[in-house]
Amino acid sequence: MTRGCLDAPVLRERGQHEVFCGLTGIVWLHRKMPDAFFLVVGSRTCAHLLQSAAGVMIFAEPRFATAILEEGDLAGLKDANEELDRTVARLLDRRPDVRRLFLVGSCPSEVIKLDLQRAAERLNVTHAPHVEVLNYSGSGIETTFTQGEDACLAAMVPGLPRTDASNLVLVGALPDVVEDQALSLLSAMGLDDVSVLPARRAGQAPAVGPNTRYALLQPFLGDTAGALDGRGATRIAAPFPFGVEGTTVWLRAVADAFGVDDATFDAATAAPRARAERAVAKVAGDLGGRRVTFLPDSQLEIPLARFLARECGMVPVEVGTPFLHRALMEPELALLPEGTRLAEGQDVEKQLDRVRADAPDLTVCGLGLANPLESEGFSTKWAIELVFSPIHFYEQAADLAALFARPLRRRAMLAGPAAVAAE
Amino acid sequence: MKLSVWTYEGPPHVGAMRVATGMEGVHYVLHAPQGDTYADLLFTMIERRGERPPVTYTTFQARDLGSDTATLFKDACLAAYERFKPRAMIVGASCTAELIQDDPGGLAEALGLPIPVVALELPSYSRKEAFGTDETFYQLVRHLAGPVDRTPEVSCNVLGPTGLGFRHRDDVVEVCKLLDGMGISVNAVAPMGSEPADLARLGAAHFNVLLYPEHAEAAARWLEREHGQPWTRTIPIGARATRAFVAEVAALAGVAPVLDEGSLRQPWWSRSVDSTYLTGKRVFVFGDATHAMAAARVARDEMGFAVCGLGCYNREFARPVRALAREMGVDALVTDDHLEVEDAIAQAAPEMILGTQMERHIGKRLGIPCAVISAPVHVQDFPARHSPQMGVEGANVLFDSWVHPLVMGLEEHLLTMFRDDPEFHDAAGPSHHGHGTAAVARIPEPANAGGEPALSLVWDASAETELRKIPFFVRGKARRNTEAFAAERGLGSITIDTLYEAKAHYAR
Numbered sequence: 032m033t034r035g036c037l038d039a040p041v042l043r044e045r046g047q048h049e050v051f052c053g054l055t056g057i058v059w060l061h062r063k064m065p066d067a068f069f070l071v072v073g074s075r076t077c078a079h080l081l082q083s084a085a086g087v088m089i090f091a092e093p094r095f096a097t098a099i100l101e102e103g104d105l106a107g108l109k110d111a112n113e114e115l116d117r118t119v120a121r122l123l124d125r126r127p128d129v130r131r132l133f134l135v136g137s138c139p140s141e142v143i144k145l146d147l148q149r150a151a152e153r154l155n156v157t158h159a160p161h162v163e164v165l166n167y168s169g170s171g172i173e174t175t176f177t178q179g180e181d182a183c184l185a186a187m188v189p190g191l192p193r194t195d196a197s198n199l200v201l202v203g204a205l206p207d208v209v210e211d212q213a214l215s216l217l218s219a220m221g222l223d224d225v226s227v228l229p230a231r232r233a234g235q236a237p238a239v240g241p242n243t244r245y246a247l248l249q250p251f252l253g254d255t256a257g258a259l260d261g262r263g264a265t266r267i268a269a270p271f272p273f274g275v276e277g278t279t280v281w282l283r284a285v286a287d288a289f290g291v292d293d294a295t296f297d298a299a300t301a302a303p304r305a306r307a308e309r310a311v312a313k314v315a316g317d318l319g320g321r322r323v324t325f326l327p328d329s330q331l332e333i334p335l336a337r338f339l340a341r342e343c344g345m346v347p348v349e350v351g352t353p354f355l356h357r358a359l360m361e362p363e364l365a366l367l368p369e370g371t372r373l374a375e376g377q378d379v380e381k382q383l384d385r386v387r388a389d390a391p392d393l394t395v396c397g398l399g400l401a402n403p404l405e406s407e408g409f410s411t412k413w414a415i416e417l418v419f420s421p422i423h424f425y426e427q428a429a430d431l432a433a434l435f436a437r438p439l440r441r442r443a444m445l446a447g448p449a450a451v452a453a454e
Numbered sequence: 455m456k457l458s459v460w461t462y463e464g465p466p467h468v469g470a471m472r473v474a475t476g477m478e479g480v481h482y483v484l485h486a487p488q489g490d491t492y493a494d495l496l497f498t499m500i501e502r503r504g505e506r507p508p509v510t511y512t513t514f515q516a517r518d519l520g521s522d523t524a525t526l527f528k529d530a531c532l533a534a535y536e537r538f539k540p541r542a543m544i545v546g547a548s549c550t551a552e553l554i555q556d557d558p559g560g561l562a563e564a565l566g567l568p569i570p571v572v573a574l575e576l577p578s579y580s581r582k583e584a585f586g587t588d589e590t591f592y593q594l595v596r597h598l599a600g601p602v603d604r605t606p607e608v609s610c611n612v613l614g615p616t617g618l619g620f621r622h623r624d625d626v627v628e629v630c631k632l633l634d635g636m637g638i639s640v641n642a643v644a645p646m647g648s649e650p651a652d653l654a655r656l657g658a659a660h661f662n663v664l665l666y667p668e669h670a671e672a673a674a675r676w677l678e679r680e681h682g683q684p685w686t687r688t689i690p691i692g693a694r695a696t697r698a699f700v701a702e703v704a705a706l707a708g709v710a711p712v713l714d715e716g717s718l719r720q721p722w723w724s725r726s727v728d729s730t731y732l733t734g735k736r737v738f739v740f741g742d743a744t745h746a747m748a749a750a751r752v753a754r755d756e757m758g759f760a761v762c763g764l765g766c767y768n769r770e771f772a773r774p775v776r777a778l779a780r781e782m783g784v785d786a787l788v789t790d791d792h793l794e795v796e797d798a799i800a801q802a803a804p805e806m807i808l809g810t811q812m813e814r815h816i817g818k819r820l821g822i823p824c825a826v827i828s829a830p831v832h833v834q835d836f837p838a839r840h841s842p843q844m845g846v847e848g849a850n851v852l853f854d855s856w857v858h859p860l861v862m863g864l865e866e867h868l869l870t871m872f873r874d875d876p877e878f879h880d881a882a883g884p885s886h887h888g889h890g891t892a893a894v895a896r897i898p899e900p901a902n903a904g905g906e907p908a909l910s911l912v913w914d915a916s917a918e919t920e921l922r923k924i925p926f927f928v929r930g931k932a933r934r935n936t937e938a939f940a941a942e943r944g945l946g947s948i949t950i951d952t953l954y955e956a957k958a959h960y961a962r
Contacts, residue, residue: 047530048513052489072455074549074578079464080492099456102579105553114455122457138487138550141516171489172516172550208923215950302951310961380537399494399506406504426954429961 036367041355046378049399050328050353051415052171053179054135055084059419060183061094063204066130066232069095070122071169072115072147073137084415094129096122100139111145112153119154123162130161130233133183136168163233165190175353177251177329177418180204184228187236188258191228194238198224199285200264202255203248206421207231213248213272213424216282219299220291228255239264244288246281248272248423250363251330253356270362272423273331273431274338275307280362303425310429311342317436319344321392324385327351327377328397328414335395335417335431337366343432347371348391351382393439410438460812462767462790462830466576467548468493469586472669473594474544475507475617476646480594481540483531485523485551485558488513500833501618510534512551524556531562535569542570542598542650544590549578570650572597582790584668584742584768587616591645592672598653599677604660608707609639611659613674613685614666615646620745620829621843622646623836625665628845629690632700633663636712645670657681661706665689665844668742668768691748692756693721693849713846720849724756732857738763738804740787740795740813741828743771745843747778749808749827752852754782763787763802765795767810792816806860811835823859911937912947920950935960 054077057069071077078097098118104111115134123129132154134147151166158164167186169179184202199222201213210227217225226237228245239245241263247256250271260266269284270277279300286296323345325332332352339345347367351374374382379400386394386409394404394411401411412435422431467484474482475497484490491511497503512530514523531545545558559573572593576586591613612629615622626647630640641659642652656677662685664674674685684706690699697713704711723729737759739750743766753759764779765787766772772788779786787798796816799807807813807824811832817824826835827843841855842848913921924932932953939956940948 046513046533047491047511048488049491049494050488051492052487054489055492075458075461075463075465075582076467076490076549076578078458078461079468080489082460083464083492083496093459096457096459099458100579101456102577104455105579111455118455118457138489139553142519142550142553170516171487172514172519175488208920211923303954306955306958310958313961380533397495398499399491400498402498402502402504403506426957429958433961 033369035365035369036371036373037361037364039364039367039369039371039373042372042374044374044376044378044381046381048175048353048377049326049379049397050377051084051176051397052080052138053169053174053176053182054080054137054171055176056169056179056183057081057095057135058084060180060204060229063207064131064229064231065094066128067094067133068122068126068129068131069133069135070119071095071097071135071137072140072145073097073100073135074139075099077137077139094126100143105143108143108145111143112150115145115150116154116157119158119164123158130163132158132162132164133186134164134166135179135183136166136170138170138172141168141170141172163190175327177249177331178254178354180249181252181254184252184255185258187229188239188255188262191236191262192238193262194240195242196224196238196240197242197244198226198238199289200237200239200243200245200259201225201227201248202245202252202259204229205248205423209421209423209427212426216299216303216424217285220282220286220289220295222285222289222291244285246285247359249331250334250356250359251354253359256359268362270337270366271334273334274342274428275304275311275425276341276366277334277338278307278424278428279304300425307425307428311432314429314432314436315343317440318432320346321439322346322348322389323393323395323435324349324389324391325351326382326386326394326396326400326414327353327374328395329418330354330356331414331417332395333360333363333367333373336371337363338431339435340368340371341366342428343435345393345435348389349374349382349385351375351377353377393435395435410442412438458791460792460815462792462810462812463583464493464496465549465578466581466583466586466589467546467574467578468496469583469588469616469669470544470546470574470576470590471497471507471509472583472587472616472618473590473645474509475503476615476619477644478649479541480508480650481534481538481543482507482509483527483534483543483545483558483562484509484511484548485527485546485556486511486513486548487550488515490548490550496618500831501836502833503617507617508538508540510538514551519554523551523554524561527556527558528561528565531565531567535565535567540569542572542594543567544572544574544594546574546576547578552578570597582768585770587669588672591616591670592676594645594650595653595656595673596676598650599656599681600654602655602657605639605641605658607639608637608709609641609659610661610663610703610707611641611656611677611683612643612663612665614664614668614670615643616666616669617646618829618831619646619666619669620826620831620835621841621848622666624840624842625844625848627840628842628848629663629665632690632696632713632845633703635714636700636704636707636709638703638707638709657683659683661685663703667744668771689744689748690844691745691848692752692852693718693846694755695748695751696845696849715846718846718849720756720853723850723853724758729758729857732860733758735759735806735860736762736802736804737806737808738799738802738813739827740765740767740799740807740809742766742768743775745828746808747775748843749852750778750782752849753808753856756849757853757856759806762804763798765789765798767795796820806856808856825856825859910946911940914947914949917948917950917953920953932957 147166167182243264272281336347349372688699776786936956
């Protein structure tokens with residue numbers, strides 16, 4: 032057994048970061064929790080970010096908004112707090128369906144030291160029991176993109192009910208259909224005391240205690256894991272459930288933690304596993320031998336590079352991640368091919384120089400960089416789609432591979448009349 | 455504190471980016487935290503630019519706040535200068551950096567770069583995007599436009615187009631065509647289409663054509679004061695305004711008004727009998743002041759619509775909007791709160807909206823067709839084809855694009871009439887009605903594609919439930935594929951496993 036990239040050096044860079052801030056997580060979190068509202072306390076820039084990142088996808092009146100700080104709010108914090116209380120009262124009046132309200136801190140609210148935790152406590156008194164008010168920071172000075180979800184989930188942990196039961200908690204916001212698949216796989220192994228953080232609705236929050244075991248569904252939930260550890264729960268260490276192998280090893284780790292025997296495990300997983308392998312194999316043909324670079328974006332980079340390398344035959348060149356959480360990533364790093372260049376943080380100009388020098392077949396990057404790289408002749412995959420699409424577990428393994436194959440197939444299709452005629 | 459769901463305008467530094475991105479050889483160093491880099495995607499995704507905006511962000515983090523963000527800024531300036539070799543630089547702060555008061559202007563000046571460095575003061579907590587474009591362009595012009603002789607031939611500058619502008623790319627082409635038709639040469643088009651050296655020579659023109667007062671009126675006024683250049687007040691949107699613009703330009707240039715109307719089809723299209731059904735259609739007009747006023751005039755005078763509402767989101771330009779609204783017998787709506795706009799539209803119950811992307815969403819919710827006439831923009835507002843709003847072709851485009859949603863509207867009526875028809879009934883329930891378009895929501899799932907009804911196949915309840923979790927627009931395909939898959943294998947019933955076996959079978 033090789034040690035993969037466990038001992039690989041990590042290129043650490045601090046320059047211009049071309050990444051979203053943690054506020055962006057609101058875009059999927061508010062869909063996951065239909066009775067929750069996210070109120071960003073920030074600037075016009077925050078509002079504009081949310082609408083630019085989300086506007087293309089959401090056409091209904093969303094369950095998020097920005098309380099835009101104005102000059103008057105900067106003058107005195109007392110007034111800002113009163114303003115916030117008024118704003119929240121107006122909002123809840125307009126949206127009686129809201130049961131959970133998240134006050135989300137931003138760069139400006141952090142810099143002027145507007146204490147949203149105290150605001151949440153104050154507002155909880157006013158609006159309990161109908162509405163629960165929580166707070167977290169999605170500011171760009173503290174969080175990068177998916178860390179916003181981490182901060183949000185971590186903020187919910189202290190309020191989770193206590194239990195002594197030997198239960199299982201899955202942690203991470205997945206599309207309902209995928210979450211249901213995970214639950215039914217576990218149920219087929221006889222694991223029925225399973226709950227999910229975040230719960231879809233208020234009142235369904237998982238209970239935690241010293242006998243709770245939890246498994247992360249997403250790799251970017253380090254703070255949430257820390258908070259759950261603090262409540263006495265035990266993390267089930269595993270690679271993440273991307274691809275057939277990731278899903279199997281993740282399920283196996285959970286099964287082992289609960290003493291599920293091999294026969295039961297095989298009975299539950301054999302069929303979906305076999306069809307996922309067949310489905311991935313069909314797509315992998317387009318990916319085999321192709322070189323891929325990940326620019327830092329969502330912290331999904333390392334697990335996805337592992338999937339592409341081991342199940343689709345791709346060759347990772349550089350795998351950049353905004354933040355490398357060693358403890359959570361160890362099982363993944365062990366599976367990543369030796370020789371992969373790992374990078375943490377970013378200096379975008381230097382990193383783009385490396386992309387040009389490496390000339391990978393596919394570069395996974397953010398929306399700001401994709402078209403400029405395409406116009407330089409590089410195939411790209413928008414990283415943000417990996418956060419918005421169902422990609423976890425067996426039934427989505429081939430879809431995940433297809434997300435990477437599509438830009439390459441498209442490029443081949445558009446390459447010339449001969450290619451089209453041959454289709 | 456202002457509660458805001460969607461905003462009509464971004465922060466002022468995005469306005470500065472629009473100016474820098476439109477120009478060549480200008481680099482913008484922006485003191486800002488990491489998330490602010492989202493603004494790049496406005497240009498690379500919405501406008502589909504193949505180059506990153508010429509912007510360097512300092513992307514400071516919380517740990518930098520305690521130490522030295524000023525050094526970070528200076529390093530970023532130097533690195534940007536060395537890498538991009540710009541011919542002019544603008545420096546400034548976004549909302550967060552404004553709070554930490556590092557004085558980007560002073561820091562940049564201390565570096566002694568051998569190029570003009572223009573410091574921007576863009577108050578993020580009181581001003582917005584259009585102020586940012588106008589102020590940035592004004593500051594660049596003020597710093598760069600020096601004394602210069604007039605061109606011997608009659609010439610003008612075309613002022614106002616920026617990156618990410620609503621049809622700016624195509625408007626410039628049309629307006630230059632109009633000027634060329636009168637033998638007037640174009641000294642510079644700015645900010646979009648110019649470089650610092652062009653700004654230095656702005657004074658060589660005899661007068662200025664101001665296309666977008668929102669983005670360049672401050673510069674036009676300064677040039678009038680300092681360089682004695684008069685500027686045009688008419689915005690050539692619509693056939694009548696185009697003719698008036700030609701007359702105004704001719705007077706400023708001292709030439710004969712010449713307008714080639716050979717390809718101006720809009721007036722006849724509007725008079726032809728097929729257009730009779732447009733008569734008196736009630737339209738609600740909302741956008742930036744310039745486009746809203748122009749659209750209201752075209753709607754009334756050239757399309758034969760009845761304007762039942764008129765407003766703008768940029769308060770700075772509210773006065774002429776109020777005057778025009780009075781003239782049209784409606785109350786002007788001046789607000790940047792889209793919920794207020796939605797209420798006003800719901801109350802007016804127009805047959806069509808001429809608005810922005812915001813009103814397009816409002817229209818979808820209310821079931822009212824909408825044509826987009828103004829920023830804020832969306833990827834759809836950057837069509838591949840030439841699609842101006844101004845000049846001769848602009849008038850033609852207005853006719854087509856305003857009539858198009860109404861045709862859709864007719865289809866809406868048919869759909870509404872036949873709503874109870876079993877074929878239009880969506881068994882999946884109304885879950886997407888809340889946020890989809892009604893027309894799309896009513897598209898029925900097609901029957902078995904093979905033509906052979908799969909009557910013998912039974913979906914078990916859990917598989918049926920699973921199927922409903924699939925988005926409606928691919929649900930029909932999933933149902934067909936699964937049934938074909940099951941039929942091929944002679945299965946009598948469909949379970950969740952069958953559904954996913956089929957999904958795996960048809961994967962890719």
